[in-house]
Amino acid sequence: xxxxDVASYAPQLVWLVISFVLLYxxxxxxxxxxxxxxxxxxxxRREDNLAKAEELEKEAEDVSAAYETALAEARTRAQAALxxxxxxxxxxxxxxxxxxxxxxxxxxxxxxxxxxxARESALGEAAAIAADVARMAAQKxxxxxxxxxxxxxxxxxxxxxxx
Amino acid sequence: xASPLQQFEIKTIAAAxxxxxxxxxxxxSLFMVIAxxxxxxxxxxxxxxxxxxxxxxxxxxxxxxxxxxxxxxxNVGSAGRAYxxxxxxxxxxxxxxxxxxxxxxxxxxxxxxxVTFALAIVVFIGVTIVGIAKHGMKWxxxxxxxxxxxxxxxxxxxxxxxxxxxxxxxxxxxxFANMMAGHTMLKVFAGFVIALGVAGVAPxxxxxxxxxxxxxxxxxxxxxxxxxxxLYLHDALHLH
Numbered sequence: 001x002x003x004x005d006v007a008s009y010a011p012q013l014v015w016l017v018i019s020f021v022l023l024y025x026x027x028x029x030x031x032x033x034x035x036x037x038x039x040x041x042x043x044x045r046r047e048d049n050l051a052k053a054e055e056l057e058k059e060a061e062d063v064s065a066a067y068e069t070a071l072a073e074a075r076t077r078a079q080a081a082l083x084x085x086x087x088x089x090x091x092x093x094x095x096x097x098x099x100x101x102x103x104x105x106x107x108x109x110x111x112x113x114x115x116x117x118a119r120e121s122a123l124g125e126a127a128a129i130a131a132d133v134a135r136m137a138a139q140k141x142x143x144x145x146x147x148x149x150x151x152x153x154x155x156x157x158x159x160x161x162x163x
Numbered sequence: 164x165a166s167p168l169q170q171f172e173i174k175t176i177a178a179a180x181x182x183x184x185x186x187x188x189x190x191x192s193l194f195m196v197i198a199x200x201x202x203x204x205x206x207x208x209x210x211x212x213x214x215x216x217x218x219x220x221x222x223x224x225x226x227x228x229x230x231x232x233x234x235x236x237x238n239v240g241s242a243g244r245a246y247x248x249x250x251x252x253x254x255x256x257x258x259x260x261x262x263x264x265x266x267x268x269x270x271x272x273x274x275x276x277x278v279t280f281a282l283a284i285v286v287f288i289g290v291t292i293v294g295i296a297k298h299g300m301k302w303x304x305x306x307x308x309x310x311x312x313x314x315x316x317x318x319x320x321x322x323x324x325x326x327x328x329x330x331x332x333x334x335x336x337x338x339f340a341n342m343m344a345g346h347t348m349l350k351v352f353a354g355f356v357i358a359l360g361v362a363g364v365a366p367x368x369x370x371x372x373x374x375x376x377x378x379x380x381x382x383x384x385x386x387x388x389x390x391x392x393x394l395y396l397h398d399a400l401h402l403h
Contacts, residue, residue, distance in 0.1 A: 001168055002275075003343065008173040009277045010185045015192035016272075016281055023199040023256055028248035031206040035228040038210050038221075045215060 130155040167350035171274055171343065190270045191278070198259040198272065227255070231389065238393035242400045249289075250396075253282065254389035261342060261381035265374070273384075274342040276335060283335035286392045294399030305402050334391055341384050345377040 002008070131151040138144045138151075146154075177188040209224025217225055231251045235243045243250075257273060264271025272278055294302045306323040307316055352373060355366035 002171040002173060003277070003339075005173070007185070008189070008191075008275075011175075011187045011189050012173065012191050012275060012277050013281055014184065014186045015188070015195050016278055019192075019195040019199050020252065020256060020282075023202060024249060024252045026199070026203045027206075027252045027255070031203060031210075032228065032248055032251060034210045034213075035206065035224060038213050038217075039225060039228070041213070042215060 127152065127155050127159065130159070167347045167354065170270070170346060170350060173275075191272055191275065194260065194263060194270045194272050198256060198263055201263065202255045202259050227251075231255075234390060234393055238390060239397045239400065243393065243396060246293075246396055250389055250392055253286070253392060254385055257282070257338065257388050258382065258385035261385055262378070264342070264346070265377055265381060271342055271346055273338055274346055276339045279339040279342075280331070280335035282338075282388070283331040286334065286395065287331035290392075290395045290399045293396065294402075297400060298402060302399075302402065305398065309403060330391075330395060334388065338384050338388055341380050345373075345380055349373055349377060 131148065131154070134155055135146045135148065135151040138146050174190045175187045176190060176193060179186045179188065205220070206224045206227070209220040212218070212221065214221055228251070231254050232247060234254075235247045235250055239246065260272040263269055264274065294305070306320050306327065308319060308323070311319055349370065352366045352370040356363035356370060359366060
């Protein structure tokens with residue numbers, strides 16, 4: 001059995017030590033750091049990408065939130081503007097109504113005054129006519145000459161008594 | 164017909180003698196050099212491109228790295244990080260020597276007891292030094308299982324010491340015996356194929372099946388050697 005040939009042990013051991021030490025040095029110093037580097041870089045890249053994706057997602061959320069805020073603000077502002085416009089319209093409408101009311105009142109009063117004046121003058125004329133009629137009637141019926149002033153007074157008194 | 168053991172013969176390629184020590188370059192030396200060259204070339208070519216999405220060779224190189232790194236992490240723990248290059252070298256060396264040896268006309272370095280024993284004794288002595296350096300005298304408590312009654316010590320301690328001392332022997336023998344037996348068997352069946360002529364197809368079929376089995380054994384023995392080294396290292400670092 002060649003494995004038991006003691007003379008072959010020395011060269012085998014010598015070359016085993018040489019090649020294994022060389023292999024160890026090559027692995028520990030060159031090959032393994034390189035592979036570790038590649039693996040590390042990959043995991044770093046992966047984490048980087050994940051972080052970036054998270055960042056972008058957050059940014060998108062921020063933008064969406066800002067959009068919502070702006071929308072809500074715009075809506076509030078629009079509502080405020082609408083309310084203000086409505087208020088203003090109401091106020092101006094009320095003012096106009098009041099003004100119109102006032103004008104109408106004034107004209108009503110004017111008309112009433114005109115009517116009163118017309119009535120006054122109509123009543124005055126009627127009284128003069130009544131006095132004349134009474135004076136002429138007294139002259140014709142009783143042959144009494146009644147002066148204008150007393151006829152007027154009598155007519156007035158008669159009207160007042162009837163009223 | 165050549166003896167099935169002829170394949171294990173050490174043949175001198177270049178004779179050399181330094182200080183009375185025979186340091187001749189032999190077929191064994193040649194295949195050690197081929198193995199370490201193949202390992203280094205495989206890994207360095209694999210990660211040459213440093214691709215983010217690895218190609219086939221890079222995937223294999225990374226797979227080897229992560230496999231052994233996982234082995235060390237799971238069996239030794241984070242303290243085993245410092246020994247990772249050694250265990251990686253050990254695993255790759257045995258793996259490549261075993262599998263290269265399966266190629267016809269090659270020589271299997273690990274089919275020699277002196278080589279496997281040298282590797283095992285390096286592991287044994289290294290692990291012992293690591294244990295004593297880490298725990299000092301407390302390391303000797305390893306030979307007495309915790310929780311056992313003290314009067315059992317005269318029985319348990321010799322058993323534990325013996326099983327500890329048997330480690331390099333079993334480690335070396337397991338690899339050597341597997342390699343030698345497998346290669347011998349392959350050679351015996353190959354001899355039948357030639358001797359039986361046309362009827363040799365039957366042993367040829369067996370030979371192919373055996374070859375598959377030997378491929379598995381070659382990989383498995385490298386794995387076993389590496390994982391046992393990890394377990395011994397775990398014992399040395401953590402005691403029990």
